Amino acid sequence: METHFKIGQRKNRGFEMGENQNWRHIFTLLKLAEMGAHKRTAKISTEFLARKLGISQQSASRRLIELDRKGWIKRTTTPEGCLIKITDLGFAELKKLYSNMRFLMEASYPPSVTLEGVVFTGLGEGSYYVTRDYYRKQFMEKLGFDPYPGTLNLKLVTDYDIKTYSELEAYPAIEVEGFQNENRTFGPVRCYPAIIENKVKGALVSALRSHYNSSVVEIISPVCLRKALDLKDGHKVKVEVLTLP
Amino acid sequence: METHFKIGQRKNRGFEMGENQNWRHIFTLLKLAEMGAHKRTAKISTEFLARKLGISQQSASRRLIELDRKGWIKRTTTPEGCLIKITDLGFAELKKLYSNMRFLMEASYPPSVTLEGVVFTGLGEGSYYVTRDYYRKQFMEKLGFDPYPGTLNLKLVTDYDIKTYSELEAYPAIEVEGFQNENRTFGPVRCYPAIIENKVKGALVSALRSHYNSSVVEIISPVCLRKALDLKDGHKVKVEVLTLP
């Protein structure tokens, strides 16, 4: 069984709200479920649903039509009301919301935190480390991508970002093992999947024994971030760091 | 400690949506929590929030203003973004939704089911039973009301209602103990809190050894339901039966 975390396969925690009006529908579904429509076919009049939702009968009717069209409920209209059953597809939506919320309410850390830092050119060691085979294999296996041979160095400038980064250390990370070859020892590395500038997937990597202090972070990515995002030294970069479920 | 269930004190499972547009705000709160704003003051730009919500920056800004006004978040605007912390009040909203959902997803029965039946005049025994002191005391203690001396008899007419009622028997109920006096034995009674015709609180009572078959239910209430709802024999009545947490 694959227990390692891969970005490519990562289930989206955090609701996808691309087409965002789903909220109404989710809440309507929730109400229907409260009347038992997730377990059994429930007879629910549009008027009754309307009262529960605090909207008019007409709007309730329309929502049912929409839910039906989405395939989230199966609906049969009869002269005495609607027979409604939430479909597997609809129930899956509720489960998604529920598991999001469960994580939120029960984890001691947030699903994601955002850091901002300023690009600078480091000693060029990142490239050397990232290309060590023992590391590289683990990155591919555990992060799901082959890192571009180089790291993007970011200097955290505000107290807020430094504090946020220090809090991050308490959250679970993807642990990449250290190793040694004939010449020297390579320490373990902690990785957090991340999204850079809202666009590019990658990971924040944090060597346990870093040559930088705690106000510097290093980012790896399958692509060259400097090129992909047209970054130069001094540019400010936003990194959304994802914690682990 | 009071462990008995009382209708008057019953916590509302099922979201109250009197003023219903809270949905937007709850979802916005959810997103903010996903960025950690429930644990710590998070720096979140309206633009970033907007992307997460799938709405415009302007709308995100307005939602933050509204949440602030509701007292659900504490917000400080700075030139680099907003510093946002979800307040206890706001977090309570999320917890409410979460506990509703947990009950929904984890219980094997729905929070409420609705029955419809036709009023008929019974043998008049209901009044006798309800006024037996040993029962009456328990009703007051466990249901939180002193029942009007009489029951409303409803005949379930559709297969749907009869089936629903039979399912109800598997759900946990408020158990009222039986007893005996010098003359005879009074059996245990199972009660479910209920709302009659969307208006009046009461309870569905179900004697374990009923003289009626399973297509008849009896309702008690602090008031005379026939008077309060102007019911006559043959009228159809809707009863929303609440299951127990």
Place this chain on the structure above:
DNA sequence: ATTACTACTAAACGAGTAC
């Protein structure tokens, strides 16, 4: 960069009503 105002557009809603 940000936030958030005003003015306008689009979408959701509800009243009336047909069936």
Place this chain on the structure above:
DNA sequence: TGTACTCGTTTAGTAGTAA
């Protein structure tokens, strides 16, 4: 009773832009 259509109203959302 029920559901659900049309259509006018209300409300949420966006664009442009000032601070």
